[in-house]
Amino acid sequence: MANSKLYKGSLITIILKLLDESDKMYGYEITQKVKALTKGELNITEGALYPALHKLEADGLLDVEVMKVDNRLRKYYKLTDKGTRETKSKLNELHEYIKTMQVLVNPKWSIE
Numbered sequence: 001m002a003n004s005k006l007y008k009g010s011l012i013t014i015i016l017k018l019l020d021e022s023d024k025m026y027g028y029e030i031t032q033k034v035k036a037l038t039k040g041e042l043n044i045t046e047g048a049l050y051p052a053l054h055k056l057e058a059d060g061l062l063d064v065e066v067m068k069v070d071n072r073l074r075k076y077y078k079l080t081d082k083g084t085r086e087t088k089s090k091l092n093e094l095h096e097y098i099k100t101m102q103v104l105v106n107p108k109w110s111i112e
Contacts, residue, residue, distance in 0.1 A: 008048065011044065012090065013087075014034060014042075014044075015053065016056070016090055018034070025077055026074050026076050026077070030044065030077075031043070031044045056077075061079065061086050062077045062080060062083055063078045064078075
């Protein structure tokens with residue numbers, strides 16, 4: 001499942017959820033957190049992550065703070081107020097999608 005289209009369609013929601021649970025995170029930290037939480041099932045590549053982060057920043061959902069760490073610059077990403085609201089919306093949207101798909105693929109089982 002590491003690079004499936006389903007995961008790619010959920011990347012923005014994954015990023016927003018992780019940032020909602022943390023004060024701030026940098027890109028590599030996000031990739032490692034996803035890998036750890038999914039026990040290696042999902043691996044976010046830099047080629048997928050950074051364009052998504054840049055889009056979220058351009059949309060006003062993230063603030064970026066640049067800090068010098070170990071003699072190099074590191075970008076930390078943090079949700080804006082708008083980003084926090086969008087996170088709630090995306091998570092509700094995902095929950096409804098999962099419920100609908102569950103009804104279609106296994107009507108005897110429910111997440112409610």
